[in-house]
Amino acid sequence: MNDQANFTTRSIQVAFLAIMAGVWYGLTKTGAVTPLFLPPMDIVYATFMRLVQTGQFWSAVRVTLFTIAQAWIIAVVAGLLVAYLVTRSRHWTAVMEPLIASTFAIPLTLLFPVFILFFGIGPASKVAYAATYGFFPVALITIAGLNSVDERYLRAAKSMGASSFDTFRHVLFPAAFPVILTGLRVSFFISFASVLGGETLSSAAGVGKAISLAAELMEPARMYAWIVFVIITAVSLNFIVSAIENRRREY
Amino acid sequence: MSESTPFRAAAAGRPVAISIRNVSQRFGDAGSPNEVVAVDDMSLDVRRGEFVCLLGPSGCGKSTLLNIVGGLFPATDGVVMVGDKPVKGPLPRDISFVFQESTLFPWYTIRENFDVAFKFQNVAKSEWASRTKQALEAVNMGAFIDHYPNQLSVGMRQRVNLARGIALGTDIILMDEPFAALDEQTRMVLGEDLSELLAKTGKTIVFVTHSLAEAVFLSDRIFVMTARPGRIKSIIEVDEPHPRSPDFMLTPKFSELRNQAYALLRDEVRQAIALAREAEAAHA
Ligand SMILES: Nc1ncnc2c1ncn2[C@@H]1O[C@H](COP(=O)(O)OP(=O)(O)OP(=O)(O)O)[C@@H](O)[C@H]1O
Ligand SMILES: [Mg+2]
Numbered sequence: 001m002n003d004q005a006n007f008t009t010r011s012i013q014v015a016f017l018a019i020m021a022g023v024w025y026g027l028t029k030t031g032a033v034t035p036l037f038l039p040p041m042d043i044v045y046a047t048f049m050r051l052v053q054t055g056q057f058w059s060a061v062r063v064t065l066f067t068i069a070q071a072w073i074i075a076v077v078a079g080l081l082v083a084y085l086v087t088r089s090r091h092w093t094a095v096m097e098p099l100i101a102s103t104f105a106i107p108l109t110l111l112f113p114v115f116i117l118f119f120g121i122g123p124a125s126k127v128a129y130a131a132t133y134g135f136f137p138v139a140l141i142t143i144a145g146l147n148s149v150d151e152r153y154l155r156a157a158k159s160m161g162a163s164s165f166d167t168f169r170h171v172l173f174p175a176a177f178p179v180i181l182t183g184l185r186v187s188f189f190i191s192f193a194s195v196l197g198g199e200t201l202s203s204a205a206g207v208g209k210a211i212s213l214a215a216e217l218m219e220p221a222r223m224y225a226w227i228v229f230v231i232i233t234a235v236s237l238n239f240i241v242s243a244i245e246n247r248r249r250e251y
Numbered sequence: 252m253s254e255s256t257p258f259r260a261a262a263a264g265r266p267v268a269i270s271i272r273n274v275s276q277r278f279g280d281a282g283s284p285n286e287v288v289a290v291d292d293m294s295l296d297v298r299r300g301e302f303v304c305l306l307g308p309s310g311c312g313k314s315t316l317l318n319i320v321g322g323l324f325p326a327t328d329g330v331v332m333v334g335d336k337p338v339k340g341p342l343p344r345d346i347s348f349v350f351q352e353s354t355l356f357p358w359y360t361i362r363e364n365f366d367v368a369f370k371f372q373n374v375a376k377s378e379w380a381s382r383t384k385q386a387l388e389a390v391n392m393g394a395f396i397d398h399y400p401n402q403l404s405v406g407m408r409q410r411v412n413l414a415r416g417i418a419l420g421t422d423i424i425l426m427d428e429p430f431a432a433l434d435e436q437t438r439m440v441l442g443e444d445l446s447e448l449l450a451k452t453g454k455t456i457v458f459v460t461h462s463l464a465e466a467v468f469l470s471d472r473i474f475v476m477t478a479r480p481g482r483i484k485s486i487i488e489v490d491e492p493h494p495r496s497p498d499f500m501l502t503p504k505f506s507e508l509r510n511q512a513y514a515l516l517r518d519e520v521r522q523a524i525a526l527a528r529e530a531e532a533a534h535a
Pocket of ligand 2: 315427
């Protein structure tokens with residue numbers, strides 16, 4: 001991207017943020033929205049600054065991030081493994097791919113109470129729920145990526161006597177890597193959303209729990225402070241992931 | 252053995268490197284309308300150190316036959332023997348391929364591409380670097396060892412592709428239109444290199460091409476194939492020792508052989524075009 005285009009893109013992005021802030025400011029200052037539903041920005045900011053100085057804040061963040069990391073790692077390992085096994089034969093791809101895709105089409109949120117039932121109210125239920133949800137994009141996108149690898153590379157590897165594992169390691173995986181990366185990224189944000197959603201619905205600790213608690217206790221400033229924190233985290237993570245992806249896109 | 256039977260003179264005493272016996276290949280379900288007979292009962296022998304060309308209209312089964320010989324898939328019928336081994340799968344120690352399009356892996360540098368090829372083929376690690384260097388220098392690409400394939404032009408990539416096929420060090424190289432993507436000058440230079448390689452190393456090469464000049468310049472024998480289903484229509488023998496100099500192309504003998512090949516091929520190409528039209532009409 002050249003500098004000019006880059007500048008334009010950035011300007012639009014900054015303008016978007018400015019407009020959102022403006023709308024927030026306008027709605028609260030004019031009294032169009034009661035502060036009970038949406039407190040003014042400066043109050044949320046002050047609450048946020050106070051919040052981050054408490055130990056309680058960081059312990060909630062630690063619980064949530066740890067839950068997300070566990071869920072995502074399980075989702076990635078299981079997803080890659082299933083995709084590898086399924087794509088080893090055309091037959092199994094034809095059988096499994098539609099099965100996995102249609103299971104993913106079910107709103108798994110409906111099954112959240114089942115996870116609570118099985119794994120309890122602690123972080124384990126959130127790990128299981130988010131890992132299950134995050135598994136699907138990894139598996140589906142990796143299956144698609146592995147199946148779309150150019151046949152001629154496979155033919156060349158075969159003619160040179162590559163073993164099945166060598167073919168995976170040196171041909172299939174690197175060829176599908178850019179696509180697989182997309183799967184990992186989608187899966188990460190699904191795990192992120194699932195953990196927070198799960199915590200909000202039912203849990204003993206974590207950021208989601210703090211948000212639902214603040215809502216229950218009618219402390220909107222506190223609730224929005226937490227939400228702002230989640231937004232900042234999500235945006236920064238997305239930023240980091242994009243930067244890594246752009247670096248990898250060299251060949 | 253007379254002058255007029257050059258093949259026998261040059262190669263009759265040598266052992267058979269590849270023996271193709273009654274090989275047929277059908278695609279699609281037998282009897283169904285989409286059944287294609289790509290190769291029909293072909294038999295031929297290639298002797299050690301021989302350069303053999305398959306010449307034929309598009310779609311007549313040349314690539315199919317080459318892939319069967321290389322063990323990439325089994326033939327519907329028939330047997331292929333390499334030396335005294337029946338071909339049942341790839342024989343990476345005996346046969347290497349150079350495909351039409353570059354099959355260098357774009358995610359690896361040239362060096363890594365060679366390394367991974369040696370690894371696939373189980374070559375001792377101590378030999379990798381010197382073999383890579385030697386093969387690249389043979390095609391004047393030594394300076395590009397740390398480049399990615401996409402940083403090279405199409406012609407350069409194909410030269411490296413050729414070098415990789417040679418570096419694998421097999422006695423047999425199967426080449427499927429390796430020069431099709433190159434400009435004519437590069438093609439000619441590489442053709443000369445190949446002729447020299449043949450003279451020096453005595454490799455057995457089966458080569459597919461659409462270029463009459465290339466076929467005559469490089470081959471000891473040219474197998475002219477019929478339109479689909481592919482059969483051998485005729486064999487042209489080129490009695491000229493390797494390495495061949497570009498001057499060979501200026502001789503009356505060269506033009507005569509070239510014309511002979513063209514005359515044999517012309518009807519088949521017409522028929523292949525008619526076949527394609529028919530298929531299109533049936534489809535519409
Ligand atoms: N995997 C396949 N499935 C079905 N049909 C195939 C398959 N591979 C080849 N064919 C058919 O077999 C015939 C011969 O194909 P092949 O690629 O061997 O031709 P070719 O002589 O190499 O042609 P070209 O000179 O254009 O490369 C063609 O009609 C093609 O459509
Ligand atoms: Mg072909």
